[in-house]
Amino acid sequence: xxxxxxxxxxxxxxxxxxxxxxxxxxxxxxxxxxxxxxxxxxxxxxxxxxxxxxxxxxxxxxxxxxxxxxxxxxxxxxxxxxxxxxxxxxxxxxxxxxxxxxxxxxxxxxxxxxxxxxxxxxxxxxxxxxxxxxxxxxxxxxxxxxxxxxxxxxxxxxxxxxxxxxxxxxxxxxxxxxxxxxxxxxxxx
Numbered sequence: 001x002x003x004x005x006x007x008x009x010x011x012x013x014x015x016x017x018x019x020x021x022x023x024x025x026x027x028x029x030x031x032x033x034x035x036x037x038x039x040x041x042x043x044x045x046x047x048x049x050x051x052x053x054x055x056x057x058x059x060x061x062x063x064x065x066x067x068x069x070x071x072x073x074x075x076x077x078x079x080x081x082x083x084x085x086x087x088x089x090x091x092x093x094x095x096x097x098x099x100x101x102x103x104x105x106x107x108x109x110x111x112x113x114x115x116x117x118x119x120x121x122x123x124x125x126x127x128x129x130x131x132x133x134x135x136x137x138x139x140x141x142x143x144x145x146x147x148x149x150x151x152x153x154x155x156x157x158x159x160x161x162x163x164x165x166x167x168x169x170x171x172x173x174x175x176x177x178x179x180x181x182x183x184x185x186x187x188x189x
Contacts, residue, residue, distance in 0.1 A: 011072075014079065015097055024068070027079040028124075035081060038067075041139040042108045044185045046083045049106060049137070052181065053086070056174045062088035062103075070098040071105065075127040083108045083137075086172055089130060101130040104171040108137045111188075122147070126155070133171035139188045142178055146170075 008030035009017065017032075018025060025032040038046075050066055057064040064086050070079045072095075079098060082105045089101035105125055107117045117136060125134055134147040134155075143161040148170055150156050160167045165177045 011077065011079070018070075019097065024081055026070075026081060029077045036110075036112065038108075038110065039139065039188060041185050041188050042083075042110060045108045045137050045139065045181065046106075048181050048183055048185070049084055052176050053084070053169070053172065053174055056172055057086050060088060060172065062086050062172065063092070065099065071102055071125075071128075072098040072100045073124050073127055074100065076124045078124050080121065080124070082106060087130075100128075102128065103130055103132045104135070104169060105131060105133075106135040106137060109139055133169060135169065137181070139185075141187060142182050144178065144181065 009027070009032065010030070011027070014025075014027045014032065018027075024035045026035060027033075046066065050064060054064050064084065067081050067083050069085075070081055071085060072079050082102075084106040085099070085102040086104040087099050087102045089103075092099040092101050107113075107121070109117055122134055125131055132149050136145045136147075138144070141161070143159060144167055146158045146160070146169065147155045148158070160178055162178065165179050166175065167178055167181065168175050
């Protein structure tokens with residue numbers, strides 16, 4: 001992400017500007033940040049996850065969104081474009097440009113954004129009371145990390161990597177295999 005020289009924008013001005021702009025930008029406290037394109041591994045991982053998760057999500061009456069839908073973090077004055085997210089909250093059907101109540105957010109890591117995804121972005125996402133699980137997917141090795149909110153409000157970390165193949169996303173009741181998530185993926189150096 002790189003900052004664009006711009007005056008401070010209100011969330012409403014950002015939403016209006018974003019609909020007229022051909023390039024996606026995330027928003028944080030009045031500033032906008034361009035989003036770079038993704039690698040083959042990144043796109044393939046996101047597609048595999050969307051394909052694998054969609055039947056479970058649909059069966060639950062929830063919605064799965066990919067990287068072209070924003071999540072609004074009102075308390076933090078941010079809009080982010082997660083790689084994937086799931087919402088089961090009917091209030092999210094009331095807005096067409098963004099959603100505010102995801103239960104699951106998945107970010108596929110890129111070398112240029114990994115520190116932000118693990119750090120400040122995760123801290124911002126924690127402000128969402130609806131968020132139960134935050135998942136990071138590695139593009140350099142077969143590794144998926146899940147951060148789950150416990151009943152006491154603490155975030156519990158769990159990693160999945162070979163030789164174990166089973167993966168569980170508890171927020172949506174999905175169980176699958178690391179090998180399916182990484183199918184056709186050429187890992188990045």
